[in-house]
Amino acid sequence: MDATGKRLNVVFSTDCIKYPLTGIGRYAFELAKQLQEREQLLLTFFHGTKVRDSLAVASESAQSIQSVKRRLQKSKAASEIYRLTYPVMKTIALRNFKDHIFHSPNYYLPPRVKHCVATFHDLSVFHWPQFHPAGRVHLMQKELRNTVSRAAMLITDSHYTKKELIDFFGVENDKVSVAPLGYNEQFRPRQETETRDVLNKYQLKWRNFFLYTGTIEPRKNILTLLKAFDSLPTNDKRALPLVISGYKGWENEELFRLFRKGESEGWLKYLGFVPGKELPHLYSAANCFVFPSIYEGFGLPVLEAMASGTPVICSDATSLPEVGGGAPLMHSPEDVDTLTAHLKLMIEDADEKSRMTALGLARAQQFSWSRCADKTIEAYEQVAKFI
Template sequence: MDAGSKKLNVVFSTDCIKYPLTGIGRYAFELAKQLRERDELSLTFLHGTSVRDSLAVASESAQSVQSFKRRLQKSKAVSEIYRLTYPVMKTFALRGFKNHIFHSPNYYLPPRVKHCVATFHDLSVFHWPQFHPAGRVHLMQKELRNTTLRAAMLITDSHYTKKELMEFFGIADERIAVAPLACNESFHPRSETDVQSVLKKYNLRWRNFFLYTGTIEPRKNILTLLQAYDRLAAHEKSAFPLVISGYRGWENEQLFKLFDKGEREGWLKYLGFVPGQDLPLLFSAATSFVFPSIYEGFGLPVLEAMASGTPVICSNATSLPEVAGNAALMHEPEDIDALTTYIQMMMDNAHEKQRMIDTGLLRAREFSWSLCADKTIEAYQQVAKYI
């Protein structure tokens, strides 16, 4: 930064940094940590309706607060009052920060706040409304349309989502910056000795299981994964069980029938939500990571697997080719035969596995939170021209 340059004053929203850290929460937390270290920024944080100097940390102790909020939101009257008043309270909280840039890392912007930046992670609520709870779709669409009108600049995780924003809303190229995500340093290759405790905890064997991690919801295409796995020979499934980690976001009768079948027959282990400290160890201990998602704004688990030295099988849908490059075995999302073939290949072909591990590690090094912060600051600088 030039000696005479002014610092950029930024208020960064931290509402999505809550336990457990999901994809957007992880993005906001890692990006905020990077931005906090940059000399060219003066950074404060909007948490709820209060502006503070310290960055919120997601902890298990906050879970009781979250569950209380969820109980309140189940009341229609309370939920409606909250929906109408909360954005206005945020606007009020920001009234003394008129010469600051306000960045929401999770789509939503409060009304009548100038110099705003918002991160759009995907457009699934418009393109795949059936993948969202029906009651929320209309409201989410309305809020996201508002955001495109309120924001001075938009940030996306991928060029794919940028293209979607330009085509769907007619937004000019120069109003959208791309800041690719990264994974944190806990995702790296490990030895069998390093992961013994986690293997023992979940009753797994080193490099003898396939891993899927993510919320159990329709767009993740887990039904296709289970159907592909079910086609394997009994001895293959027994030797290499499928391990699934993630919240049950949606109830799907056909899906959970296959869950039950797999668990009964011993080829599927559903772990539910896995603590953050266990996940990187599971990634590095797996034979391969499988991610047949239909729609992703980025696809962070693919990057986490590559950084862990684990081969990736994933769909060729939406932004995933941007992340995986030539390091993954890619298939059409609904192609059960190809997915089954690739799973067998990762059981049998040691040479191909090693090639994918080496290529994946090189690919993962192209992404960093430092680069994400650089691209984000470039977006802030565009907005600062008008302050």
């Protein structure tokens, strides 16, 4: 509620809640679920150019819609028409909501819409443009600069990203609110019997594999992980293979060649995109979760693995130390030798694994989607002062 005790009118964009539900989509969905339960808000959902009263769930049936969009994107003329007209259509669709707060959970804000809030998940398109498809970088940079100028308030997932925003754009400190991400109740320690069906589906054994989940793209630094894993003794890596789950991103031809090599040698298994309901079972059944990413605005998989009672190895880059809080084993992103040593420790030292599990579970308790919603509403209240 605002300072007068009135409920806050909020229009929440759900464009990023689509199949496959990757990190930002999951953030938007979990946050929206929390926000719609809060009595101090009157929440309206905005998808494309349509206003909805209820939250749509991303489903696999949406694949056909995404394939149509991909075909459109391949046509330069259609893509250009879409780029020029779509923002105007969104602005027109929002013209009856001038007394509402508009929140985009995925960077983009349409033009000439007042009282806007946007979530900035990272600044990789500026700091690491090579981690994005070249054709998209200039447009993304332009749109993000527009967002900074249009937003009444910005939200980040981490203090690391807040500092980046302030340093890079000169944004005032009190214009940026930090709302750390959370994890849902499905990510928890499980008994072997609970995971059996999922393990059988993928022909995996309880606590007998290392796990990586995330989009297959350069920023995730999977090449370093493959080098480290391949340097383990043959018996070790075959006994505890590396399991990789993730949506096929971009610029990954070389990685998939190495995936095939690892699979043929019996130490790697690529599962493709794993349905959301199965992912928590894989986390809790893994011997260890490995996440060597070069750049993260938060690093949600690290939190979900800790909440699942699984030891974590991750890089010490960007926001990951802030999320891990001392629970994971860490390495510099390009340090193959240290990563290899950490992998060996997780094979050989059961006591260290138990210690890390306890630390991870304790650390995970400090994060929740409810707290994320609380911090988000604080940002809304700042904007409401000027409505």
